[in-house]
Amino acid sequence: MKRTPRLVFVSIGLTLFIGFPVTAHHNGGTYFDMGVDIEHKVATVVGYDLVNPHGRLVYVFADGNGNEVEWIGELPSANNARRRGLNADLFKPGDQLSSVTGNPSRSGANFMRLSRVVFANGDIAQISGRNAGVHRAESQ
Amino acid sequence: MKLIKKIAVLSITSALTWLMPVSSYAQADFEGIWNPSHPPRMGQPVPSDVRLTVEGQAEFDAFSPDKDPTLRCVMPGIPLGLVDPYPIEIVQQDHQVLFLYEHFHMVRRIFTDGREVPDHWLPSFMGYSTGQWDGDTLVIRTTHMSPDNYTWTAGFPFSGDPEAYVIERYRRDGEELSFRGEVHDPRYYEEPYVVNGHWDFAPEGEIWEYECIPEFGGIQ
Numbered sequence: 001m002k003r004t005p006r007l008v009f010v011s012i013g014l015t016l017f018i019g020f021p022v023t024a025h026h027n028g029g030t031y032f033d034m035g036v037d038i039e040h041k042v043a044t045v046v047g048y049d050l051v052n053p054h055g056r057l058v059y060v061f062a063d064g065n066g067n068e069v070e071w072i073g074e075l076p077s078a079n080n081a082r083r084r085g086l087n088a089d090l091f092k093p094g095d096q097l098s099s100v101t102g103n104p105s106r107s108g109a110n111f112m113r114l115s116r117v118v119f120a121n122g123d124i125a126q127i128s129g130r131n132a133g134v135h136r137a138e139s140q
Numbered sequence: 141m142k143l144i145k146k147i148a149v150l151s152i153t154s155a156l157t158w159l160m161p162v163s164s165y166a167q168a169d170f171e172g173i174w175n176p177s178h179p180p181r182m183g184q185p186v187p188s189d190v191r192l193t194v195e196g197q198a199e200f201d202a203f204s205p206d207k208d209p210t211l212r213c214v215m216p217g218i219p220l221g222l223v224d225p226y227p228i229e230i231v232q233q234d235h236q237v238l239f240l241y242e243h244f245h246m247v248r249r250i251f252t253d254g255r256e257v258p259d260h261w262l263p264s265f266m267g268y269s270t271g272q273w274d275g276d277t278l279v280i281r282t283t284h285m286s287p288d289n290y291t292w293t294a295g296f297p298f299s300g301d302p303e304a305y306v307i308e309r310y311r312r313d314g315e316e317l318s319f320r321g322e323v324h325d326p327r328y329y330e331e332p333y334v335v336n337g338h339w340d341f342a343p344e345g346e347i348w349e350y351e352c353i354p355e356f357g358g359i360q
Contacts, residue, residue: 030295049356051352052350052351052353053210053211053213053357056356077350079242079348079350082348
């Protein structure tokens with residue numbers, strides 16, 4: 001299974017800024033490369049668990065060579081996600097996703113800290129940031 | 141005549157005590173549920189500003205995610221839980237202030253009746269907290285904290301040495317509760333490690349259950 005993200009772009013300089021005023025006692029920068037955003041396009045949901053201490057979205061997509069690869073996206077804790085309007089029924093297996101964006105694990109595993117998921121219908125699940133929540137396509 | 145006067149004074153004192161809405165020890169009303177301020181204003185120091193001792197630096201360099209207690213579903217306690225982005229409920233009683241955290245269902249007793257730490261008290265994740273009022277500011281001193289804990293999971297360690305202690309100062313300003321915390325750990329830090337945070341009064345707020353599943357705590 002290849003681990004090459006389909007599209008990688010680097011946001012140099014954000015790491016230090018983001019790391020300090022934290023919303024949790026976890027410093028995301030310790031575990032994830034906050035200066036790098038990766039985006040996977042055209043993915044399919046395999047599993048979703050909204051639990052503590054962190055939720056998980058499991059999805060597959062085809063890499064540049066046409067190989068299907070599986071990734072895990074980490075969400076906030078169930079309690080914090082629910083308070084942002086990200087509920088346990090947000091994803092279900094088989095859901096088609098237009099894109100999945102986040103910060104990759106420093107370990108190099110197929111694991112990222114999710115920041116944004118766009119559904120095939122245009123709905124957006126903003127996982128982190130001030131506008132976190134579900135934004136429906138018709139209201140955008 | 142003296143006896144009647146004494147009885148009258150005692151009666152008035154009792155009546156006043158009964159009518160007081162909060163503990164007679166309290167100088168401010170912190171009672172209720174408090175939500176982390178939004179946008180969040182909970183802050184850790186800039187890592188480059190933290191001055192570690194040689195031993196502290198070695199611990200920092202040896203940190204790995206599997207040492208983060210919360211990722212194993214172990215409560216953050218004190219000092220790691222000082223900056224905690226979850227609601228808390230505060231209950232004020234005559235002899236103590238209770239901090240009821242949503243995060244990991246932590247219950248923290250801050251004794252305000254002047255008692256001292258019992259000799260038999262063992263180090264723990266919550267430690268032992270005593271408090272006193274400095275005007276309208278609640279000042280908490282915590283000792284007996286676990287050496288298995290951390291100051292912040294950016295890798296900042298905590299020694300749990302007997303001389304280590306934490307001072308927190310909480311003050312209410314209208315609908316906002318703010319705090320400043322100082323971690324005094326001379327074995328690992330050249331100077332106190334300082335954090336701060338703010339909560340908003342949430343009369344309609346809720347404290348939710350926080351079930352934690354260790355299998356979902358791992359960082360890959």
